[in-house]
Amino acid sequence: MSDPIADLLTRIRNAGNALLPSVEIPHSKLKENVAQVLKREGYVSDVAVEGGVAMKKIKIKLKYEGRKCVIDGLKRVSTPGLRRYVGSDEIPRVRNGMGTAILSTPAGIMTGNEARRQNVGGELLCYVW
Numbered sequence: 862m863s864d865p866i867a868d869l870l871t872r873i874r875n876a877g878n879a880l881l882p883s884v885e886i887p888h889s890k891l892k893e894n895v896a897q898v899l900k901r902e903g904y905v906s907d908v909a910v911e912g913g914v915a916m917k918k919i920k921i922k923l924k925y926e927g928r929k930c931v932i933d934g935l936k937r938v939s940t941p942g943l944r945r946y947v948g949s950d951e952i953p954r955v956r957n958g959m960g961t962a963i964l965s966t967p968a969g970i971m972t973g974n975e976a977r978r979q980n981v982g983g984e985l986l987c988y989v990w
Contacts, residue, residue, distance in 0.1 A: 870935040877930030888917035894970035902961050904932050936988045948982040960990030
């Protein structure tokens with residue numbers, strides 16, 4: 862798999878469209894941190910790491926409002942073929958503040974608002990709204 866973040870976003874998008882209660886994803890620290898940011902921002906209800914050392918999985922419980930997933934859209938920005946880096950003053954607002962930009966910074970994975978507040982830039986991973 863050449864792009865694990867795109868795989869994570871696609872699995873979440875597909876599970877939301879199919880109205881599944883949860884989705885399991887192969888574990889990596891980057892994917893776990895992105896999922897924790899989604900939980901902290903209120904897009905998913907729970908994130909848990911399951912399994913042994915060799916076969917860890919991330920289980921993400923999705924959040925719904927009626928028969929509609931809370932996550933309306935996910936978009937991968939920086940890809941393995943074209944990395945997109947932004948400074949702290951260039952971090953975009955997603956859907957006029959109604960969405961979230963997720964960045965990989967030297968201080969860890971965080972939202973665009975947190976990165977602006979801490980005055981750090983980094984790789985713009987994805988948009989969530």
